[in-house]
Amino acid sequence: MLSRALCGTGRQLAPALGYLGSRQKHSLPDLPYDYGALEPHINAQIMQLHHSKHHAAYVNNLNDTEEKYKEALAKEMEFHHVGQSGPELLISSDLPTLASQSAGISGDVTAQIALQPALKFNGGGHINHSIFWTNLSPDGGGEPKGELLEAIKRDFGSFDKFKEKLTAASVGVQGSGWGWLGFNKERGHLQIAACPNQDPLQGTTGLIPLLGIDVWEHAYYLQYKNVRPDYLKAIWNVINWENVTERYMACKK
Numbered sequence: 283m284l285s286r287a288l289c290g291t292g293r294q295l296a297p298a299l300g301y302l303g304s305r306q307k308h309s310l311p312d313l314p315y316d317y318g319a320l321e322p323h324i325n326a327q328i329m330q331l332h333h334s335k336h337h338a339a340y341v342n343n344l345n346d347t348e349e350k351y352k353e354a355l356a357k358e359m360e361f362h363h364v365g366q367s368g369p370e371l372l373i374s375s376d377l378p379t380l381a382s383q384s385a386g387i388s389g390d391v392t393a394q395i396a397l398q399p400a401l402k403f404n405g406g407g408h409i410n411h412s413i414f415w416t417n418l419s420p421d422g423g424g425e426p427k428g429e430l431l432e433a434i435k436r437d438f439g440s441f442d443k444f445k446e447k448l449t450a451a452s453v454g455v456q457g458s459g460w461g462w463l464g465f466n467k468e469r470g471h472l473q474i475a476a477c478p479n480q481d482p483l484q485g486t487t488g489l490i491p492l493l494g495i496d497v498w499e500h501a502y503y504l505q506y507k508n509v510r511p512d513y514l515k516a517i518w519n520v521i522n523w524e525n526v527t528e529r530y531m532a533c534k535k
């Protein structure tokens with residue numbers, strides 16, 4: 283029976299959450315080059331806003347979301363023993379949402395579920411951009427070498443065909459999102475994918491991210507206006523193939 287009673291003698295059913303209290307907060311990673319280093323292909327104003335405002339916002343919002351998630355996990359039901367009739371569930375504002383309480387399950391699962399979209403969006407934004415910065419380099423461009431080039435030829439026919447396919451997938455993203463080269467570990471081959479919003483590639487498709495192309499307007503509008511294909515033509519000049527190759531070699535082991 284549910285009761286609106288507050289009682290200091292209640293017995294808490296506590297999950298072990300000590301490790302959550304010591305969690306490090308996420309922080310904005312430094313760019314491995316100056317904001318103007320990718321010019322003329324991506325200008326300094328775009329890079330500065332993209333990194334210091336957009337990516338920073340994902341990091342801050344992810345930290346806020348994880349804090350709320352931690353609080354939801356820590357919320358516990360309290361039971362007060364009322365003799366032979368069994369424990370009576372107590373309710374207070376510090377306890378889980380009513381839906382979780384009435385279901386008789388520990389932790390505020392309702393609140394955890396409600397936080398999932400924010401976790402996906404901001405966690406995805408942090409993951410995606412952290413990969414993206416390292417996928418770019420002022421010394422980039424050209425073609426990959428070695429095993430990655432061989433895998434691209436094997437899975438797409440040629441490097442040019444691969445470029446065409448990833449460009450087309452990225453141009454075709456409706457609204458905001460990302461084009462990706464990923465590695466399908468189960469099948470052992472490379473794969474192109476497009477993700478909406480900030481959906482993280484591995485978390486939503488299972489593919490391991492190797493190369494991400496941000497096609498949100500914040501990534502190109504100040505320089506290329508609404509002409510996404512021009513931005514996508516230019517970005518190939520600053521792709522850091524060494525970084526993409528390192529990612530490929532690490533995940534195919």
Ligand SMILES: [Fe+2]
Binds near residue numbers: 332411496498501
């Ligand atoms: Fe972005």
